[in-house]
Amino acid sequence: MNADPIRAQILIRRGWRITLAALLALAVVVVLAQRFTPTEVRQGLAQKIFYIHAPSAWCAFLAVGLTGLASILYLWLGDQHFDRFAATSAEVGTVFCAVVLTTGPIWGKPIWGTWWTWDARLSLTLFLFFLLLGYQVLRSAIRVPTERARLSAVVGIMAMVLVPFIHLSVYLFRGLHPTPIVLKPSAPSLDPEMLRTLLISFAAFTLLYVGLVTLAYGIRLAREAEERGHA
Amino acid sequence: MPETPSNGGYMVAAYVVASVIYLGYVLVLWGRARRANREEN
Amino acid sequence: MVESLQLALAIAAKDLRAELRSRTSFLSAAMFAALLLVVFNFARDPTAVATIDLAPGILWVTVAFAAVVAMNRGFAVERENHAFDGLLLAPVSREVLFLGKYLANLTFVLLVEVIALPLFVLFFNVDLSQALPGLLVTLLLATAGLVSVGTLFSAIVVRTRFAELMLPVLLLPFMVPPLVFAVQITMRLLTGRALSEVAGGLRLLVLYDVAFITVSLLLFSAVVDE
Numbered sequence: 237m238n239a240d241p242i243r244a245q246i247l248i249r250r251g252w253r254i255t256l257a258a259l260l261a262l263a264v265v266v267v268l269a270q271r272f273t274p275t276e277v278r279q280g281l282a283q284k285i286f287y288i289h290a291p292s293a294w295c296a297f298l299a300v301g302l303t304g305l306a307s308i309l310y311l312w313l314g315d316q317h318f319d320r321f322a323a324t325s326a327e328v329g330t331v332f333c334a335v336v337l338t339t340g341p342i343w344g345k346p347i348w349g350t351w352w353t354w355d356a357r358l359s360l361t362l363f364l365f366f367l368l369l370g371y372q373v374l375r376s377a378i379r380v381p382t383e384r385a386r387l388s389a390v391v392g393i394m395a396m397v398l399v400p401f402i403h404l405s406v407y408l409f410r411g412l413h414p415t416p417i418v419l420k421p422s423a424p425s426l427d428p429e430m431l432r433t434l435l436i437s438f439a440a441f442t443l444l445y446v447g448l449v450t451l452a453y454g455i456r457l458a459r460e461a462e463e464r465g466h467a
Numbered sequence: 468m469p470e471t472p473s474n475g476g477y478m479v480a481a482y483v484v485a486s487v488i489y490l491g492y493v494l495v496l497w498g499r500a501r502r503a504n505r506e507e508n
Numbered sequence: 509m510v511e512s513l514q515l516a517l518a519i520a521a522k523d524l525r526a527e528l529r530s531r532t533s534f535l536s537a538a539m540f541a542a543l544l545l546v547v548f549n550f551a552r553d554p555t556a557v558a559t560i561d562l563a564p565g566i567l568w569v570t571v572a573f574a575a576v577v578a579m580n581r582g583f584a585v586e587r588e589n590h591a592f593d594g595l596l597l598a599p600v601s602r603e604v605l606f607l608g609k610y611l612a613n614l615t616f617v618l619l620v621e622v623i624a625l626p627l628f629v630l631f632f633n634v635d636l637s638q639a640l641p642g643l644l645v646t647l648l649l650a651t652a653g654l655v656s657v658g659t660l661f662s663a664i665v666v667r668t669r670f671a672e673l674m675l676p677v678l679l680l681p682f683m684v685p686p687l688v689f690a691v692q693i694t695m696r697l698l699t700g701r702a703l704s705e706v707a708g709g710l711r712l713l714v715l716y717d718v719a720f721i722t723v724s725l726l727l728f729s730a731v732v733d734e
Contacts, residue, residue: 248500255493262489266482275471282474285481292485311730331492335485342481346474363681370678377668382734387664390727391678394657397723401685401716408712409688444489451496458503 241465244458251451258447261440265433273433285343287433291441292335293357298445299329300364300395303371307392310385319385320460322392323375324453326368328445333365359406360399367395512604519600519608524615533581534619541574541624549631563632564694568650570624571690572683575651576676578617579658602729606659610721613662614655621647639697642706646697649710650690653717657682660724663731682720689713 269287276283306322309315340358341351352358371391378384527533548566596605625647629636636643658679665674693709 244503252500259489259493277471280472280474282472282477282481284478288481288485328492331488335488338484338488339481342477342484346472346477363684366681370681373677374664374668374674377665377670377674383667386730387667390660390664390730393727394660394682394720394723397719398682398685401719402681404712405685405688408692408709448492448496451500455496455499455503459499462503 240457240461244454244461247450247454247457249454251447251449251454253447254443255447255451258440258444261436261443265437265440268433268436273429274427276430279347282343282346285339287437289336289339289343290434291438292332292339293361294438295441295445296329296332296336296361296364298442299325299332299449300368300399303329303368304392304396307389307396310389311393316381316385319389320453320456321449322389323372324449324456326371326392328448328452330365330368330372331448332445333361333368336361337365354406354410356403356406356410360402363402364399367398371395512601512607515600516604516607516611519605520611520615523609523612527581527612527616533578534616537574537578537581537616537620538623540577541570541620542627544570544573545624545627545631559632559634560698563628563634564691564698566632567625567628567694568687568691570628571621571647571650572654572680572687574620574624575617575654575658575683576679578620579613579655579662579679580672580675581616596732602732603725605732606725606728609663610656610659610724613659614652617651617655618648621651634698638700639694642697642703643694645710646690646693646706646713649713649717650686653686653713653720654683656717656721656724660728660731663728686713686716689716 265287269284273284273287275281303322303325306318306325310318310322337358340355340361344353344355344358345351371388374391375384375388378387545566548562548570552562625643628634658675661675661678661682665671665678668674689709689712693706693713696706696709
């Protein structure tokens with residue numbers, strides 16, 4: 237128990253280092269995307285939003301998936317670390333979702349002609365966003381840590397079961413409401429330079445996820461150790 | 468050959484919004500870390 | 509096995525009896541459904557959009573919201589009487605307990621739907637002559653799924669401070685798939701399509717029910733046991 241504050245500080249420092257490295261990498265990605273990547277002829281400059289949007293979506297899904305996994309592991313093994321990780325990943329996931337849900341429409345408007353198109357990925361992200369918010373709102377409403385961990389783990393697992401059904405629903409819904417296609421969007425033609433920028437961006441955003449989770453986890457651990465010390 | 472649409476404004480907007488959200492969260496974490504440290508010392 | 513079922517039915521009956529004795533929550537839920545239908549009626553322009561296009565959506569939104577209101581029932585009562593805690597002390601398996609609560613909730617919500625459906629037909633001039641059997645099956649299947657998640661989540665939020673708010677917040681995303689499937693089926697039924705065309709949607713509803721009744725059942729003990 238006494239090792240916790242120390243471990244927390246180590247994680248916080250490590251988290252900062254990784255996060256700052258990731259932010260640096262992202263700055264490089266922005267420069268790459270702007271200066272050293274060709275502009276897609278049909279979509280124009282707006283297509284470059286893709287280099288931010290798609291990797292952020294990947295990180296959002298990663299965050300949600302890991303929260304679900306941690307929920308299962310917590311209920312199975314009872315280890316507090318899993319609960320702490322689940323809560324942290326959910327928070328970070330919310331941030332990534334927010335970016336996807338804002339950059340998506342900003343990309344969509346010039347390309348598809350409308351702000352929102354109930355496109356499969358965007359719709360799923362919207363649902364994940366609501367599920368993550370619900371998860372965190374529930375956590376904030378329960379005082380007792382063990383109860384909070386247990387109950388939010390249950391909700392986390394339920395959310396995992398829901399995901400394939402959301403996918404089915406969106407698919408079914410879109411069958412009835414074909415999306416307006418002004419220009420053909422989706423993944424850019426695999427120009428080697430575009431692919432390079434995209435892959436580097438994926439790596440940088442994944443690094444950002446790792447950094448943010450490490451940092452946020454460490455802070456959470458520090459706070460808990462702090463509260464226990466004062467209790 | 469279709470003319471490339473000029474929609475650079477959207478690109479800038481998206482990059483700015485994303486940066487604000489990410490950096491905003493980093494700032495939130497920084498604030499939390501500082502408060503946690505201060506309480507300990 | 510039979511004993512468990514009898515036990516579950518007994519728990520459900522006890523729950524329902526207590527509920528219907530006061531009748532408050534049932535009346536509230538039924539009135540809520542009726543009012544929703546009225547509001548929807550005034551919120552549309554029948555000359556602009558054909559009723560048949562809006563009707564399925566209206567029906568299922570009403571069902572969804574009425575179900576949430578119905579499942580919100582008894583939080584205050586349970587907390588005051590600690591009735592639930594008493595049940596937990598009894599040597600009843602958690603699965604049976606879930607089944608009992610589930611059946612009580614299911615009956616309750618179905619009763620509300622029994623009130624809502626005729627009103628729906630009345631207000632929206634819907635011709636149910638061909639569609640009724642299919643619609644009843646759909647109502648049963650969709651409600652069965654919704655109530656399983658609702659029962660689990662009710663047990664979760666009853667310990668929180670704003671249970672009545674927390675339940676819809678958690679529950680609504682889970683209601684979307686059965687709603688989407690049900691609306692699709694209803695649309696087909698009301699426009700006189702053959703039952704074979706709705707088989708796909710019904711299969712999806714069954715899939716949802718199997719998945720969530722199972723998972724809710726399994727997770728219930730994690731919720732109620734320390």
